[in-house]
Amino acid sequence: MSSYFRPAVTAMTGYIPGEQPRPGTPVIKLNTNENPYPPSPEAIAVLQTLDSEWLRRYPTPYADDFRQAVSQVFAVPMDWIMVTNGSDELLNLLVRACADSDRPVVYPTPTYVLYKTLAEMQPAKVLEIPYEDHHRLPVEALIAAQGAVTFIASPNSPSGYSAPIADLRQLAAGLSGILVVDEAYVDFAEETALSLVHEFENVIISRTLSKGYSLAGLRLGFGLAQPALLSGLFKIKDSYNVDAIACLVGAAAMRDQAYKDACAAKVKASRQTLAIALKQLGFQVPEHVQTNFLLVTVPSHGNAGALYQGLKDRGILVRYFSHSGLENKLRITVGTDEQNQLLIEALSSLL
Incomplete structure (x- = not known):
């Protein structure tokens, strides 16, 4: 069957957003860089x-x-x-x-x-x-x-x-x-x-x-x-x-x-705490990050894809990119301190 679309659209690969479970789904969502705190x-x-x-x-x-x-x-x-x-x-x-x-x-x-x-x-x-x-x-x-x-x-x-x-x-x-x-x-x-x-x-x-x-x-x-x-x-x-x-x-x-700045300050403080905990597990964590997420390199004995799936099986979503140069990395949104602690415990178990 012939395509109904322009050649450029037929040939392209569409953007693939991070997984979005339905509201109320019991997951810790650390994959699409949402703010963990409620709006103003x-x-x-x-x-x-x-x-x-x-x-x-x-x-x-x-x-x-x-x-x-x-x-x-x-x-x-x-x-x-x-x-x-x-x-x-x-x-x-x-x-x-x-x-x-x-x-x-x-x-x-x-x-x-x-x-x-x-x-x-x-x-x-x-x-x-x-x-x-x-x-x-x-x-x-x-x-x-x-x-x-x-x-x-x-x-x-x-x-x-x-x-x-x-x-x-x-x-x-x-x-x-x-x-x-x-x-x-x-x-x-x-x-x-x-x-x-x-x-x-x-x-x-x-x-x-x-x-x-x-x-x-x-x-x-x-x-x-x-x-x-x-x-x-x-x-x-x-x-x-x-x-x-x-x-x-x-x-x-x-x-x-004032409310936005207060929430951002909490995220930045949690980011630092999460970075320290990930380093203690053997992850390579970049310094001077300016975002509400961390792109981390998994330990040499780990596998990024397997860790992503293992976390998902435990109800924790992070982002895994199979693109060149990112195969051994996970992007982790900074959650609340409680969410981050559960993530660390799950990673420790998986590793």
Whole structure:
């Protein structure tokens, strides 16, 4: 039977998300980097008292309530903010608007696999440039590639490392295309590249409420860039891409920075404790990680795939990638201290 799809879609391999068991399933879920703590009470209160009129009417096309909250928190004008259905929609819009077979998508590897998936859907030419030793950003090679869109996840997944702001500044200055700094995990990091948006018209910062704000199920993200850059993206977004509930709940969560920061501080403290415990079991754990997860190398007498399955059999989910260079590693989301202790006990038994 002939394919109904474009050749690029037929040929591509779709993005495979981490396993998502149904709510209430008795598992310890440490595989998709959700925040282990509940959302802001302010956000929950909005959800519980929502007027049904918000459901009857279309939402505002630009999610103005949420844009106003972001504007207040980050001290940027509202027209420097674009709100999207998760940060993944923003990444998709950037590829759709800017890349094709002659205008490449460029990124260092290993990194977020969705960048490649989005380019393949377009289809657009892809240039993957390996990270240098010690996860240093290959700035010169990225500049030489001159991507229409250059993606830098900082902090990066799966490594957990942040790119120095000086390197990102050098990269932005050397590119003729757009530099996308994907800061999905920035709430667990020590610094942000937000200042580059004010310095360069070709830089856009991508953010999400899925990690630091404990709202992965809400599907809400946003981009920060100068209005001239955002204008092209507004042309191709869906008319009402963010629903009214997400807009209102997200705005409440955004304004409650104190709660978000307190939860992030607990995650960072647990991250350090978990790293020490994993090292004691013989895992190689990277230093100076800036995310809410750890990418660890299993002990020489262990097998990453077998450990992943053994943990799953015990009701603990972590992430295993069979990709080149990651076969002997597990990515483990930082849970609560109690969840992390159960993980350590299970790993000790399996090893």
